[in-house]
Amino acid sequence: MxxxxxxxxxxxxxxxxxxxxxxxxxxxxxxxxxxxxxDFNMPRAFAQVASRQPKAPALHRREGGTGDWRTVSYSELKRQCDGVTQWLLDQGVTGPVLMMGANSPAMAAFLFGTLASPAISAPVSPLLALVGGDLGRLRHVLSLVQPAVVFIEDARAVAAAIDGLDLGDAIVVTGTPEVLSRETVTLQTVLETEPTAAIQASIEGLKPEKIVQYMLTSGSTGLPKAVAATLGNLAANTxxxxxxxxxxxxxxxxxxxxxxxxxxxxxxxxxxxxxxxxxxxxxxxxxxxxxxxxxxxxxxxxxxxxxxxxxxxxxxxxxxxxxxxxxxxxxxxxxxxxxxxxxxxxxxxxxxxxxxxxxxxxxxxxxxxxxxxxxxxxxxxxxxxxxxxxxxxxxxxxxxxxxxxxxxxxxxxxxxxxxxxxxxxxxxxxxxxxxxxxxxxxxxxxxxxxxxxxxxxxxxxAAEEFKLDSGVWVSGGAVRDAALKTLSPLIAEVAVCDDNRPYLGLLAWPSPDGVARELGVPVAEALQSGVLSAALKARLKTHNASQQGGSSRIARLGLLLTPPDPNAHELSDKGTVNRRAVLDNRPGDLEALYADPPGPLVVVVD
Incomplete structure (x- = not known):
């Protein structure tokens, strides 16, 4: 058809x-x-859903992420949310609650439970604590947000970072207290806090203009910024x-x-x-x-x-x-x-x-x-x-x-x-x-x-536009899209290169499945035999023939054999490539792309 x-x-x-x-x-x-x-009041709306269908499944997650599915009903999730809300009320928390961890029923309970309280949720990527070095981005976030509570469901992978950070007077809540040297409150204690009438009073007192969440930007062009979202913003968007x-x-x-x-x-x-x-x-x-x-x-x-x-x-x-x-x-x-x-x-x-x-x-x-x-x-x-x-x-x-x-x-x-x-x-x-x-x-x-x-x-x-050394402006986003259209499925993703260079180049990741399907051999064999370079060169020559200037003609392509590194901010948690981080983190690959003679993994387009 x-x-x-x-x-x-x-x-x-x-x-x-x-x-x-x-x-x-x-x-x-x-x-x-x-x-x-x-209804702008999302905690009230969620309570109505849970009341209407208490036994219905709300969340499913595989045990340990890979085992059998475990199900949490709406009534169970609402009870956990109420535990979080009541605990925050008991502690008098009105400031930010920084939340770090994977998607889970407990994370959902903290997000919705905080929403019903005077506090402000501030979910952040666990990658901030996995990067190593001086943890500068995480320190920046902590200084900016100044959390009253830090929730880390599973601290095993980030324990060293968390123990080494100055969290001020923040209360640390975790499901793995045994791995941290600092004083903590157990996750179970929070989730099992007995609800009182104060929860309903807190919910009914919410206003649409109340700031209920700080969401961090990716920081791809600098340090992360904390975007303030009101209850009205979240409700209208939903x-x-x-x-x-x-x-x-x-x-x-x-x-x-x-x-x-x-x-x-x-x-x-x-x-x-x-x-x-x-x-x-x-x-x-x-x-x-x-x-x-x-x-x-x-x-x-x-x-x-x-x-x-x-x-x-x-x-x-x-x-x-x-x-x-x-x-x-x-x-x-x-x-x-x-x-x-x-x-x-x-x-x-x-x-x-x-x-x-x-x-x-x-x-x-x-x-x-x-x-x-x-x-x-x-x-x-x-x-x-x-x-x-x-x-x-x-x-x-x-x-x-x-x-x-x-x-x-x-x-x-x-x-x-x-x-x-x-x-x-x-x-x-x-x-x-x-x-x-x-x-x-x-x-x-x-x-x-x-x-x-x-x-x-x-x-x-606009932030991805740059000039070649000739003064010609390059639209990085448009070049990326055109390159992927030309090179797919042999290439999975590209990073466009680079400011103040004599010509336009790409750093590119081969697609193992695409190469095997199109060329009939694995990537390593396609590289060794030269068949991958020849195929990419032919496609780029066809692309360049249809372009009218240096701002869109691709002169060279350098192949990258190690995947984008999320811990180095080359790949965001949502799966997008950070061009600037790739270029900054791979100076050797970048120099090989523009060297004379070029590196062995560089395809030169005549």
Whole structure:
């Protein structure tokens, strides 16, 4: 069957009904569908769900991350949340609760339990304590947030760091007190705290403008910033996301994305406030961890699936190699959402081809665009299309597109947008324009300039633009997307190089599955025989022939044989590559790329 003409599997999408205004070349675009009525008081809404279906499963997680599934019901989870809330009330905690650890029922209890109290949740990546060195980023976060409580469910991997840090007067809560030398409160003590009427009084006293969470930015361009989110921000974002499709989150959800990142936290909130079942996936789109995700996908079909582009690239390889996985994955699937970065069009095309072969239907694969500063996704694709784009604004959000060379700078306003960063008045004055729109720093173009209602496409980040030594500007994001389109599936990911160089280069990671499938041999053999270099060179020559200047012609490509290192910030917890960290951490590879003669793993394009 021709993929391009195959029917779509119905996803019950929000109708496309936009208000588009243009003035002086600047566009303002918003959905005419109003943001649906919702209770800003999410702890109250969650209590109602738990009361309505106390025995229904809320969370599932494999024992030890890899064993049999263990289930926590809504009544059990609510009881644990109440234990956290009551303990915080008993301790008089009104400041931040720093939370470090994997996704788990206890982490969910702390996130929702803190939400019902006067305290403020501050979930952070455990990688901050695993990096080693002087732990400068974690010290910065502690100094910035100044937590009253530090919760670490399993401190075994970070004990040395935690024991060596000055936590001030913070109370440390952990499920592994035996590995820490400092005084702690056990997790069991907190979760089993007896609830009182004070919990309901605390919930009913909540206001939509109350700051309830500090979410840390990735720090890819500097030290992390703490984005302040109000209860109203979180509730509005959850409500607008629920309007994308009537399928929503009421069924089974399988997801790995960390809850200390806005996308993962949004999926958790949406599922639990909808009464759905959340299967915690302890796998990740990283070497050695993705096999667990595949095992979970083969065990649990879903209607609504969310992942990052790197996860989809790995999934495409796995689907092509495993007929049983294909049958299970597509059996109930109605929509595949992605976010966190731009998805390479060839990855979408490969997955759609398999969907059609397996089901006779294409399955909608839209983006969900957002930022830490917008609480999570505020745009998504809600028209049936095979074209990769950022989609359209969800109800409640207005986007402003300000001319920037041949592109537009994307700015955002709406109830999901933060009021600013913690203790950073200078930056807060910079991130909003004169009308209060958040300056995203992302650059976009129209999918169809003649019809803005077709949506917008990512066209780079202003912070990723750099100059060659000739003075020519390079759009790093656009070059990355074009390179992945050209080199897929031989190459899994690239980092664009580099400021003040004589020509454009790439550092690139080969895809073992893609190389084996396309060239018929393993990566090591393909390198030794030269067949991989020849294939990459041929593709890059074809790419360069269609380009008009040095800002997009790729002169060299250096192959990287060690994967991106999350402990060195080369790979975020959500699976996106930090270009700047890769270049800073691999000076030898970078110099080999530009050396004369070049290094042995460098492909030179004539």
């Amino acid at each position: 021709d993929v391009s003409t195959a029917p779509w599997r119905e996803a019950e999408l929000l109708p496309v009904d936009l208000d588009v205004k243009v003035e002086g070349g600047t566009y303002r675009i918003a959905s005419r569908t109003p943001l649906k009525d919702h 409500a607008s996301g629920g309007q994308l499709t009537r399928l929503n989150w009421t069924e089974k959800v399988l997801n790995w994305m960390p809850w200390h990142h806005v996308a993962g936290a949004a999926v958790l909130r949406a599922t639990l406030l909808s009464g759905g079942e959340f299967y915690i996936d302890d796998g990740k789109p990283m070497p050695g961890l993705f096999d667990l995700s595949i095992r979970n996908l083969k065990a649990q079909p879903v209607q609504y699936y969310v992942n990052v582009p790197l996860g989809y690239a790995l999934l495409a390889d796995a689907l092509e190699a495993d007929a049983d996985l294909r049958r299970m994955f597509f059996s109930e699937l109605r929509i595949m959402l992605f976010g966190g970065a731009a998805l390479a069009q060839p990855v979408m095309d490969r997955i759609q081809a398999m969907a059609v072969a397996e089901t006779g239907h294409r399955i909608l694969m839209p983006s969900a665009y957002g930022a830490t500063e917008t609480t999570s996704g505020i745009m998504a694709g809600y028209e049936y299309t095979d074209r990769v784009s950022l989609g359209l604004p969800l109800p409640g959000t207005t986007i402003k597109l300000v001319p920037h060379d041949h592109r537009y700078e994307l700015r955002v306003a709406g109830p999901s947008v933060t009021a600013g960063y913690l203790d950073d008045p200078v930056r807060n004055a910079q991130i909003f324009d004169e009308e209060g729109f958040y300056r995203s720093g992302d650059l976009v173009t129209f999918v169809d300039p003649a019809d803005p209602k077709r949506g917008i496409a990512f066209a780079g980040r």
